[in-house]
Amino acid sequence: MNVQSEITKERPMSKTNAGRFFEDYSVGQVIRHAVPRTVSGGERALYHALYPARHALYSSDFFAQSCGLPSSPIDDLAAFHVVFGKTVPDVSLNAVANLGYAEGRWLAPVYPGDTLRSESEVIGLKQNSNGKTGVVWVRTRGINQNDTVVMEYVRWVMVRKRDVDAPAPETVVPELSKVVPVEDLVIPKGLDFTDYDFELAGEPHRWGDYTVGETIDHVDGVTIEEAEHMMATRLWQNTAKVHFDATFRPDGQRLIYGGHVISMARALSFNGLANAQMIVGLNGGAHANPCFSGDTVRAWSEVLDKAETDMSGVGAVRLRLVATKAAGSFELKGEDGKYLPHVLLDLDYWALMPT
Template identity: 85%
Template sequence: MAKTNPGRFFEDYAIGQVIDHAVPRTVGQGERALYHALYPARHALYSSDEFARGCGLPQSPLDDLAAFHVVFGKTVPDVSLNAVANLGYAEGRWLKPVYPGDTLRASSEVIGLKQNSNGKTGVVYVRTRGMNQAGETVMEYVRWVMVRKNDVDAPAPETVVPELKRVLSVDDLVIPDGLDFSNYDFTLAGEPHRWGDYEVGEQIDHVDGVTIEEAEHMMATRLWQNTAKVHFDATFRPDGQRLIYGGHVISMARALSFNGLANAQMIVGLNGGAHANPCFSGLTVKAWSEVLDKAETSVPGVGAVRLRLVATRGGAPFRLKGDDGKYLPEVMLDLDYWALMPV
C-alpha cells in the first residue's frame, strides 16, 4: 500500500467527518521572536511581559495571529493540500490566550459541501478547533476552501451550505480571565487613542507599507508547517509563481495597523474575511481600516471595537469595490474582526 499522502480531494469529504490533525506543536519564545522578525508587529501586550502583567495577565501571550497560524497549519495536509483557493472565514473566536510552553493541536469537522458547476472542484466547509495540552479549546473558526476533484466522474454529494453568523455579537466574545485595562499605560503602548476616541464609520489610513519578500514568505510558511502546494511548489501553478499564504498578508496588514490602532490590543473575534486577489513576492502591502461597530463589555476598562482591515497592493486608500460590486484588483484582503481596546 502507498506510504505517502496525496492529500484529500473533494470526493473524499463527507458531512460530519471529523479529522484529528497530526503533529502537535509546542510554542515558545522562539515563535514570538520569529513572528516579530517576519512582521513589523509592535502591539505592547505581545511585546512585553511587564506590560501584560500590568493588564492583569500572567505574562505576554503569543500573538493571536501567530497562534492562529500554528492551528491553521495543522489543518493544511488534511483540508487544503489540494486547494485551489481559501475562500473565506466566519465565526472565529479566540477563547484562551496561548502562552510560551503551551502545546497546540487541531481538529476539524466537515460541516458543508457544495460541488461547483464545472464538476472539477467543490467547496468544503470545516469548523476547526485548536486545543492546548489540557484539552482546552483556545480558538475555533470556520473556513471554506475550493478543492480539486481527483475523479471528475465521482458523484456530487448532496449540497449542504451551513448557516453561519455574519457577525459575532459582543456576547459571543470571550475576554481572557484577569484582563483589566484600568491602569493601562498609553505612553508605553505608543498612542493615546482609546475606545471612546473612535467613531463608527471612521476610516484610518495606516500610511506604512512593506514589500513582500520571497524568502520571508517561505520562512513563515515553513514556520507554521503549512504544506499547501501553491505556496511551496513553483511548478504547481501555470504562471510558475508561488502564491503568498493568505495568513502572511493578514499578519502583515495587522502589524501595519499599529499606526493608528496601537491600542487595539487583542483580537478576540473573526466575523469574516476574503482573500480578494492573490499576493506574490515583490508586491508592497499597505493597509487601511474602518470602524464598523463598538460595544461595551463588563470587564473593567475594556471595550470592544469591530474593525474592517483591508490590505492593498497600491492605489488610494478607502476604495474596496467597483461599481460592479466586485473587489478592485488592488485589494488583496478584506477582514472583519473584533478587538479589545482600553476605554
C-alpha cells in the first residue's frame, strides 16, 4: 500500500498560491512581481480597440517624430496597466477595493520591444475597526530591460484578513504629497512641440487657451460591455478575483477594473483635450463608486493648475478627470462630503500640452 498516495487522496497537497492576506504584509517589505512582459505594437492595437483612444502622439510614428521622439510610445496608461497588472497577484488578489493613488510619475516613455517588470515596497499598514480587513499602502515601480525605472506610483488597497484573530500590526500611515511638484515632473528627452501640427492632432486649443477653474464637458459616452472588460483584464494580466469570479461578491456581479474606467475616461477626454498629449504625473485618484457591465461612462474635466516647463513649446496642465454615469452633471460630492452615487472616478493628473 502506498501510504503517501492515500494521504494525497484524502488531503491534496497544493502547490498553488492563494495570494497574500492583510497579515502577510509588513512595512519595508519589498515584493518582486512575476512575470516580466515584453510589449509590442499589439498592446497599442488592443488598447485602441478597447478604448476610443485617439491622441496623436500615441497613434503615429510620424507625428511623434515631428515632436522630437524617436517613434510613437505605447500609450502612457497602457504602460501603467502592464506595470499595475504585475502587482495584482501579490497586492490585491484578495482585495475588497482599490482605494486610491498618489505620487505617480511617468519617468521614461515605453516603446514597443521594451520589457517591463514591477517591484513594490510596503510603506503603510492600518487594520480596520471591523478586524476583518486592513489597508495596505505600496509604492510600485515599473522597470525596463535596462533597469531604468519608467514609472512609479503609490496606491492603497483594502485587503481581507485570512485569520480575523491575527493581531493587528502597528499602524503606519504614510504622509503622501497631494500634488507632484512641477519641478519633479520628467519631460521625455527630446520632446519639442515647437512645430506641433494642431490640424493633425485634431483640435486647435493650446496651453494658453485653457483657464484655471475651467470645466470641460467631454460630451460622449460609452456603455461598458462585459466582454470588453474581460478582454481588458486578461490583456493586463489582472487576476483580482472581484473582476473575474462572479461568485466572489454577494451581488454576483463582476466589478469592472478601475483602470478600465480610467482609460475609458481618458479616451473620452480627447473631445476638448486632444492636445493634452502625455500624462506625466498622477497627483491623486479615487474609485468613488463601483462600475458594472451595462453602466454608461461619461467624463468631464476641470483645469486645476498650469505651469511652464523648460522644454521648447511644452506646457504642463493639471487636470481633474471625472468619470460619471450621469450626463450633464458636474457635481462630485453631497453635503455629507461623500461622492455622489453617479461618480465613478475622480483622478488628478498632470499632462503635457503645446504652448
